[in-house]
Amino acid sequence: MNILITYYSRTNITEKVANKLKKELDCDLEEIIDKKNRSGPISYLISGFQAARSVPADIKEIEKKPENYDLVIIGTPVWAGTMSTPILAYLKENKEKFNNIAFFCTCGGNEGNTFENMEKLVSRKPLKTLSLNKKDLEASYETKIHEFAENIKNNI
């Protein structure tokens, strides 16, 4: 089974989860690179505003073709109760190219409508979802990642 993990991460939290998942699944990894620098408090506000209004980010060209994978696992931080705008851009640009999908997100409190909005955008149900909030991320979350990975392996 051919699996790709695609993620965006502004402050490396989602990236850490993506790397742990990659170890579990021994698969390919692609980071979505935002052309905009989103550091600092002004950028934070703009990012939240754009996420709430579904304004896709300008992202660098991807290297790995989603259609070449049996499953693409998409990871995003939650912004304003939904997916980050770089992942919004990735999904918009590639929505017709996925075979199977699964989602994960990291957030401060809760994922809000992130997974529902991602599902709507690609018109496809994820095989599995995983949401990790600040509390989960401060504890040992290896078990949750392991269970998510095992569930995916058994479902495809």
Ligand SMILES: Cc1cc2nc3c(=O)[nH]c(=O)nc-3n(C[C@H](O)[C@H](O)[C@H](O)COP(=O)(O)O)c2cc1C
């Ligand atoms: C613009 C912006 C909006 C956010 N909105 C939410 C939110 O609505 N709910 C939430 O639980 N966390 C929210 N967060 C917190 C992030 O989802 C959380 O810190 C995440 O783990 C960051 O992941 P990253 O380091 O991979 O970028 C927001 C963060 C940013 C930058």
